[in-house]
Amino acid sequence: MPELPEVEVTRLSFADRIRGAEVTAVRVGKPLRWPLGVDPDQIVAQKVGPVTRRGKYLWLPLERGGLLLHLGMSGSLSFAHEPAAPGPHDHFDLVTANGTLRLTDPRRFGAVVWSPAIDAGAAAKLLAGLGVEPFDPAFTGAHLYEALRRRRVAVKTALLGGDIVVGAGNIYACEALFEAGIDPRTPSHRISRPRADRLAAAVRATLARAVELGGSTLRDFRDAHGAAGEFQLAARVYGRAGEKCLRCEGTVRRIVQGGRASFFCPGCQRR
Numbered sequence: 001m002p003e004l005p006e007v008e009v010t011r012l013s014f015a016d017r018i019r020g021a022e023v024t025a026v027r028v029g030k031p032l033r034w035p036l037g038v039d040p041d042q043i044v045a046q047k048v049g050p051v052t053r054r055g056k057y058l059w060l061p062l063e064r065g066g067l068l069l070h071l072g073m074s075g076s077l078s079f080a081h082e083p084a085a086p087g088p089h090d091h092f093d094l095v096t097a098n099g100t101l102r103l104t105d106p107r108r109f110g111a112v113v114w115s116p117a118i119d120a121g122a123a124a125k126l127l128a129g130l131g132v133e134p135f136d137p138a139f140t141g142a143h144l145y146e147a148l149r150r151r152r153v154a155v156k157t158a159l160l161g162g163d164i165v166v167g168a169g170n171i172y173a174c175e176a177l178f179e180a181g182i183d184p185r186t187p188s189h190r191i192s193r194p195r196a197d198r199l200a201a202a203v204r205a206t207l208a209r210a211v212e213l214g215g216s217t218l219r220d221f222r223d224a225h226g227a228a229g230e231f232q233l234a235a236r237v238y239g240r241a242g243e244k245c246l247r248c249e250g251t252v253r254r255i256v257q258g259g260r261a262s263f264f265c266p267g268c269q270r271r
């Protein structure tokens, strides 16, 4: 499933090239998770503005309204001057003067939804309830501490919820908790302010590293797919059950929390 860093790298892969381009045609394939919500012809002849990201959504502003995109479970975006003829999994083409933005999505949980503005209509509904952005200055230790203080679930479960901060998916939550030295089972309300400070910094650093890693491989798939599955994040704890901890003499353990695998070191991650 594409996570926030992949979505951000996807955005970086085409945002500059599509900006200012006029839409010349729209091709809609099989139904996606939600309907487009507008006659495709209404989008034609409009210019694309600066593409932004909110959580795992991308917002493509047009002169009148805009498109909210989500990659779902298996979606990827490509941007090419002369794309191949649409295949069976290509369900949306936004043809512009600068190239064609194409959504390829075998499982069709992705979506392209028209909205009158990012903070109105369909976009406002879909984005409601999202936590703060990890790279936003509003995401501080104080913010995290206040939000965790009111929750009794395990800290990892709270991070995965996405309503405190977006982007801390399973791998990134495990890595950030390792970096902050916090046991993923720790009840949220027991996290002290200094530990919340460390955790907020770790979440931000883990996601920033993933974006950087993805960005460095960007040129390899520039004209192919913006999101080529999950990045080879140099995981320090995730997926390393039974192996020696990289920081202490402990052994990495795997447990299941809320149906998701958690990897941690009982030696240096404390409750």
Ligand SMILES: [Zn+2]
Pocket (backbone or CB within 6 Å): 245, 246, 247, 248, 249, 250, 265, 266, 267, 268, 269
């Ligand atoms: Zn350790």
